[in-house]
Amino acid sequence: MFITKVFILIIIASITNINNTSALKLECTYREPDLHWEAFSRDYTCEGTIRLDGDDENIRTVTNTHREQMRNADVRGLMIVQQRDLQKFPKGLERHFHHLIGIDFEDCGLTKISSDDLMPFKELLQINLSGNRLTELPNDLFQFNPKLKKIDLSGNLIMHVGLEIFNNLQHLTMINMHDNACTSDNAYATKKEELKELVWELSVECPPTLDMLSSSLFGSKEFIDNIKRISGEDSDDVRNELLNEIQGLEKIVQELKRRL
Missing domain, CATH: 3.80.10 (Leucine-rich repeat, LRR (right-handed beta-alpha superhelix))
Known part of the structure; x- marks a missing residue:
């Protein structure tokens, strides 16, 4: 014991x-x-x-x-x-x-x-x-x-x-x-x-990383609002609008990649 x-x-x-x-x-x-x-x-x-x-x-x-x-x-x-x-x-x-x-x-x-x-x-x-x-x-x-x-x-x-x-x-x-x-x-x-x-x-001399840029663009209020709209509506117009926005953002990212 x-x-x-x-x-x-x-x-x-x-x-x-x-x-x-x-x-x-x-x-x-x-x-x-x-x-x-x-x-x-x-x-x-x-x-x-x-x-x-x-x-x-x-x-x-x-x-x-x-x-x-x-x-x-x-x-x-x-x-x-x-x-x-x-x-x-x-x-x-x-x-x-x-x-x-x-x-x-x-x-x-x-x-x-x-x-x-x-x-x-x-x-x-x-x-x-x-x-x-x-x-x-x-x-x-x-x-x-x-x-x-x-x-x-x-x-x-x-x-x-x-x-x-x-x-x-x-x-x-x-x-x-x-x-x-x-x-x-x-x-x-x-x-x-x-x-x-x-x-x-x-913003010019200390550019954001691609991860920062992605967060800024795809995390924006406007982008999130569109996601909410697309999930709540069955609308081809909204889908096309969102698709165009995504494509535009992708072009910006690609151009920044090229410059960096």
Whole structure:
């Protein structure tokens, strides 16, 4: 009986140890940093380091040594700076910090970013991903972040940018894209006309991949509406209209393939 109990305790201890070592941990120093980005200069911020233990991409624990009378719900900014071993955007941050308006992952090792990564942060005003290793920015990257004002993606390896990436961002006051594989040193804008020119420049100098283009064309509202119509109507006219649209889009894709 004694041996059995000891064996069970060993198994439990082993499982506990596995769970502990496979979880990511965010170690925070909490402060109101003196930075030029307004979200961080005014608001309670976690300046942190993520401890990469195991293959789990989720943040399971966060150090909670807050300033007096402050707690996780008061955190508005998150800064993870110069952490080159951070190659993926960590998941589960929203379970700890519900009201982030600023995210700064400057000079880390991120190789990709998606709308799923940013989806929990509906109130996001500013994001700094400069100095990472990003190569592509998908069409829908900011679809869940309509309040964004400032975006810094400088100093990456970006070659392709989705055509619709900024379409839903009506409050933009800054885009910084300089020092990327497809941009010039002056790919920076803060005024309305400058922002329009920069978005146009990106569409030319940083063309979308064929996958991005396909998503943009065949995922459009008009195209989907026509699919719904064709499924609900027995109409040769609608079928022909849809067929013509598909053929036109295919010609565009083929021409882009030829140019690329």
